[in-house]
Amino acid sequence: MGELLYFAETTLLWMVAVFFLTGILIRSLFFVVNIFRSRSISRRSVLNRLVTLFGVFAPFHRAVLKKPGYTAIRYLFHVCLFILPIWFSGHVSLWEESRFEWYWTPLPDDWADRMTLAILAACAFFLARRIVLKNRHDTGFSDFLLILITALPFLTGYFLTHGTLNSIPFFDTYLWYMHVISGEIMLVMIVFLFYRTRLRKETCVGCAACVENCPTETLEFYDKDALRLFRYSQYQCICCGSCVNVCPENAATLSHAIGIRHFFRMLSKDVIRNVDLAMCERCGVAIAPKLQTAKLGSILTANDVEMALLNHCNRCKPRKIRTG
Numbered sequence: 001m002g003e004l005l006y007f008a009e010t011t012l013l014w015m016v017a018v019f020f021l022t023g024i025l026i027r028s029l030f031f032v033v034n035i036f037r038s039r040s041i042s043r044r045s046v047l048n049r050l051v052t053l054f055g056v057f058a059p060f061h062r063a064v065l066k067k068p069g070y071t072a073i074r075y076l077f078h079v080c081l082f083i084l085p086i087w088f089s090g091h092v093s094l095w096e097e098s099r100f101e102w103y104w105t106p107l108p109d110d111w112a113d114r115m116t117l118a119i120l121a122a123c124a125f126f127l128a129r130r131i132v133l134k135n136r137h138d139t140g141f142s143d144f145l146l147i148l149i150t151a152l153p154f155l156t157g158y159f160l161t162h163g164t165l166n167s168i169p170f171f172d173t174y175l176w177y178m179h180v181i182s183g184e185i186m187l188v189m190i191v192f193l194f195y196r197t198r199l200r201k202e203t204c205v206g207c208a209a210c211v212e213n214c215p216t217e218t219l220e221f222y223d224k225d226a227l228r229l230f231r232y233s234q235y236q237c238i239c240c241g242s243c244v245n246v247c248p249e250n251a252a253t254l255s256h257a258i259g260i261r262h263f264f265r266m267l268s269k270d271v272i273r274n275v276d277l278a279m280c281e282r283c284g285v286a287i288a289p290k291l292q293t294a295k296l297g298s299i300l301t302a303n304d305v306e307m308a309l310l311n312h313c314n315r316c317k318p319r320k321i322r323t324g
């Protein structure tokens with residue numbers, strides 16, 4: 001047992017650090033390449049491409065307008081999550097004492113404390129939100145696990161620095177190892193953490209506005225016979241939120257997805273939604289998704305529906321309706 005713990009705090013720690021840096025480098029390369037190779041973006045100026053690139057990290061995202069409180073908490077959480085492990089004085093000391101003897105100015109301890117508490121409070125908030133909105137967000141076991149794995153290194157780190165559990169027999173010996181191992185698990189998890197865009201079948205009408213506004217062509221659709229199929233690839237998604245912002249039905253959602261299988265399917269595209277197409281009553285070509293025409297029909301009066309000849313394609317409509 002002692003040897004295993006020693007392995008976890010020495011060799012394994014270095015192995016995980018190298019794995020994490022390599023994984024993040026690969027993921028970052030995909031991220032940048034996808035922004036610059038996308039055909040829809042390459043038609044734009046270099047400035048526009050850079051705006052897309054850095055816009056992902058900006059706090060003034062359009063999603064702010066939809067959920068300002070939630071977006072602010074998420075932003076603060078991610079900033080603390082990035083800064084704290086790098087600039088925490090205990091971690092800086094470890095680097096200084098290592099063979100590299102690297103040193104950089106650490107955060108004051110009271111700042112580190114506040115950031116740790118902010119991360120833990122945010123985790124508690126995400127957990128409560130998941131429980132309360134379980135059905136709306138299609139919450140699964142992995143969502144809870146994700147929050148737990150994220151919170152554990154910070155919780156154990158806080159107890160370690162304050163000696164909170166020192167008087168409890170098990171924790172006085174093993175809390176340090178719990179901190180190291182939970183940190184290692186979190187680093188590995190980050191490499192396998194992807195985004196997942198969903199088009200919720202309960203409300204999505206298949207209009208494809210999300211596809212038109214996806215800057216990296218991660219989302220795409222094609223019509224096959226009487227079906228419209230939406231495809232999505234997780235490796236290309238930059239989590240910009242454009243699909244969520246433009247969806248008129250609030251049907252597009254964006255969340256984290258964790259799993260080794262995503263890493264090995266980085267180059268594939270999966271069908272994530274299909275909708276039936278309405279066919280022209282006269283010539284039989286596809287007109288639009290049935291759900292979309294039904295929605296339009298529910299807004300218009302019966303007379304207008306008949307007048308607009310919704311079940312005819314544009315070519316089969318009389319000229320005066322087509323142009324009017």
Ligand code: SF4
Pocket residue numbers: 199200203204205206207208209210211246247248249250251252
């Ligand atoms: S924009 Fe919304 S309603 Fe339209 S296809 Fe995308 S998710 Fe569905």
Ligand code: SF4
Pocket residue numbers: 197213214215216217218219236237238239240241242243244254
């Ligand atoms: S978040 Fe939506 S719009 Fe942005 S890249 Fe991903 S799928 Fe495309």
